[in-house]
Amino acid sequence: MAEKPWQGRFSQPTDRFVEEFTASIGFDQRLYRYDIEGSIAHARMLARQGIIGGAEMEQIVTGLKEILAEIEAGDFEFSVALEDIHMNVEACLIERIGPVGGKLHTARSRNDQVALDIRLYLRDEVKTVLSYLDKLLTALLDQAEKHLGVIMPGFTHLQTAQPILFAHHLMAYFEMLRRDRQRFAEGLRRINVLPLGSGALAGTTFPIDREFVARELGFAEVGRNSLDGVSDRDFAIECGAAAALLMMHLSRFCEELILWSSADFGFIELSDAFCTGSSIMPQKKNPDVPELIRGKTGRVYGNLVALLTLMKSLPLAYNKDMQEDKEPLFDTIDTVKGSLKVFADMIPAIGVKAERMRQAAAKGFSTATDVADYLVRKGIPFREAHEVVGRTVRYCIEREKELPALTVEEFRRFSPHIDADIYDHVTLEASVNARAATGGTAAAAVRREIDRARRELDQSP
């Protein structure tokens, strides 16, 4: 059994089950690259500051690089007795290069080491999330642009409300996801702070150069308080919150894709590549991918609550509780990356059934508001106009007619202010294009937003 670095204080071996119970190596081994990267920077700093010798540093760095290669090749044997990735790597280093390997941990604690590893990991992952988001945002812009002429019913309460452009609907998700992107990018600034040098909690007695380590590892800042450096995980929780919001948005989008691809709506056709069949009903094509992403939203919310609860009321500084931060964080990142990746591929492959959307938009008296607005422009107070059109709609329902099918005489039964020009206002195109102010669904307004969005996307860091 491997010797524990902290064995000196103890006279009895750890209980076998406790050893397994307290170990994190099962999940923190995936931090190996960051752990080694951080150790190399730390060793270089120690040598620069004369805390260890230059030759010693060379031996340590070479040893660490060999360990990295070994792990990457799948040849490294992780030991539960050595608890976590930090002690596994260190023990292996000492085994390889001898007692000089034991100098690596000078002026460092696992407490600042683990904080460093998580920050390095998250910095990398958030950058990947940003790139996946960019791909999805671009796919949305492309689809919106391609289908700029397609009119669909807009809903409130899932009841037909007003006609809108399909592109406008897609651009609503663009806006949501653009804000999600901002949140992740913002969080990156707070992730990118060096905790190493905090020591166990109080700093270190050695003359370290934290600014050098920060430069080596690409950190924009050095943490200003050693207690804070080892004991907060707010940057990770923030990321979990951004992820929860993102998944909430994706889940709504998924829900709509599921509805739209049903036989009853028939607005879109999802590519076969993103659906599965039924083992009993031969006609079925199920929208599994959107359903699964919708479902995965739950675990991302759960992970956020787990992280918040984990950190609640913890006294400063490090507490073993904090080892529990990794699994929820990893799971959130994995889930978000997987969901974004598949989403970005699914969006361009959507088949748009423009005629079905149009037919649906023409139903449900979707241009009733336009008739009311028409009356308002003739000087009728809006409340009165609303009442008039309400009665007109009831008449339509009784006769199973849509508004554009009424004759002028029929319209005039409800208001003498309605003339033949009403037909210029009750068509789908007229209704959509009348909403031309910024943020409206008129084709010109949507086109402006698509162009603007494309420019902004090109400029985002």
Ligand code: ARG
């Ligand atoms: N495995 C630990 C974690 O993930 C590393 C830090 C341990 N520090 C300590 N003092 N036990 O949080």
